[in-house]
Amino acid sequence: MPGTFSQLYVQIVFAVKGRNSLIAEQWEQELYKYITGIITNKNQKLLAINGMPDHIHILIGMKPSCCLSDLVREIKKASNEFINQRNFLKSRFEWQEGYGAFSYSHSALDNVITYIKNQKEHHKRRSFKEEYKEFLNKYRIEHKDEYLFQWIE
Template identity: 35%
Template sequence: MSYTNLIYHIVFRPRSSAPVISPGHAEGLYRYIWGFVKEKGAVLYRIGGMEDHVHMLVQLPASLSLSSFMHDLKLSAGAFMRSNADKFPRFDGWGKSYFAATVSMSGKDAVTQYIMNQREHHKRFDFREELLRLVRKNGIEMDERFFLAE
């Protein structure tokens, strides 16, 4: 038996950061993602975001790699959005990249609050600024020409 605590703060976005997730339909997308996460044997502590990106605080089982989880999530959530084109008419796919950083149990509440307060947070910072701050804070090197261009 493995004893793990793999909690991730994940941020992903539609292709070209297009604002395709309207506030009126975001809840339906988030519920769909919650079901996907549950089906994978993972735990979704919090989900939220803005029109142009999604934040999740999720605990993955040791048997599930982050990359396969994100691959399957984007495929599944993309299919959901395409099948609900009346609610997400401008959606044309997810960006290739995503941000993910591990979160300790002691940091879980702070990240939960951060996700809950996205609307307030984005009155001061746009997605690009937010992403760069998260990347730098977590010591990740990123060539933003590639991440933000896709």
């Protein structure tokens, strides 16, 4: 009997609203575990997750039946509620609108996983703005700067 076979790998990148550095080291692993649960419950496979106080990178193995925008919306909505219900911050937490999504071949996975795991070291040399624009240029994604994340200069 014929079946559907696929290997879809996508890195998702999104930022804290206003690009504020709000994700604290004390609770970031708890946040990552929670997001892992969301992805797993949506029957997708988490391959890597890490970030900085102002943004997050997630690498997933995606089934073709998954709608990426629905998955990202659910991750952002549920993790907003998770952070706010636990009172990790004195103010209300929100993710910024929008996200980046970049696909990879199976042969690139080890490099992408290493890249995501080393975010804190990587960002000692390159800002998130530089990193994000590099992704857009590398993938030849046409864009206007005014539609990118709000950048704190």
